Amino acid sequence: MSEHAPLIACHDCDLLQREIPLNPGCAATCPRCGAVLYRNATDSVNRTLAYSVGAALVFLIANWFPIFGIEAQGTLKGITLLDAVRSLWDQEMQLVSTVVFITAIVIPALEILSLVYLLLPLQLGMLPSGYNQLLRLMRLAEPWGMVEVFMLGILVSLVKLTGNFRVVPGVALWSFAVLTLLIAAAAASFSTRDVWCCVDRITGRKVAP
Structure with a gap:
């Protein structure tokens, strides 16, 4: 040594x-x-970036297409996640609506954007602006790293809220299942130490985490 x-x-x-x-x-x-x-870790930066880019694409699909369809009196109406949030709000369930919006849309989006913003420039040999502050924020957010489990619970709750109708799963529902796996894989493969090693190589000096 x-x-x-x-x-x-x-x-x-x-x-x-x-x-x-x-x-x-x-x-x-x-x-x-x-x-x-x-x-x-073996190539953790590349693997985490790949998972994050894949999660970003699936996240767009999950929020663009209907998460499920409600069939009533022979008519099938598709509902996106944002439609479900608005419906909950209109039914005077503001707390549930806010929790669904934050856990199923805002937090996954921020988590994916943070990883892509941090890792893509490093992969290209550049330092992203404010990477020190971003790494500190990501360390503070580690206790909330199981948000994907909570996200699935919220989706189950949304389906149960439509108990008086026949619910037909939509493309977005399956996309959210894939999104959950990708976010979990990105979190498991992410290594702060490897990020600092990339910073060391780019700057040509020793940077302590």
């Missing part, structure tokens, strides 16, 4: 130690508490 290797503090016990080189797919653990310090 080189004396010039970067220092890293354990997130659990705060033990200060120097980084060691890892083979692809391996992880370094703290010698005091056994917590995982970092991993040498």
Whole structure:
């Protein structure tokens, strides 16, 4: 282990130690508490960007096409997610409408846009403006990383609200299922350490996370 290797503090016990080189797919653990310090993920930036771009395309489909159709008296009417949000609001369920709008539209959109904005310039050898602040915000948002599970719960609730009608699943409903998998895959493959390594290569200097 080189004396010039970067220092890293354990997130659990705060033990200060120097980084060691890892083979692809391996992880370094703290010698005091056994917590995982970092991993040498295989091409995590490229994989996360691919998942994020795919999620962006599926997100557009999920919000453009009907999420389900309501059949009443022989007539089938398609309803998009925004239509469902407006319907809930009109039925004086403002709280439910707001929660659906935030969890199923706003948060997934922000999560996808953040990843693409951060990773696409890095992949092209450029530094995105404000990447320091964005990485800090993404770290603060980590406790909300399971929003895709909540999003599916909201969609189930929307279907249950139409219990008096025959519900026909639409293209967007299946798109949301795919979107959930893509967001989860992007979150699992994203590595802050690998992002900082890309920053190091671009700037030509050591940047501490």
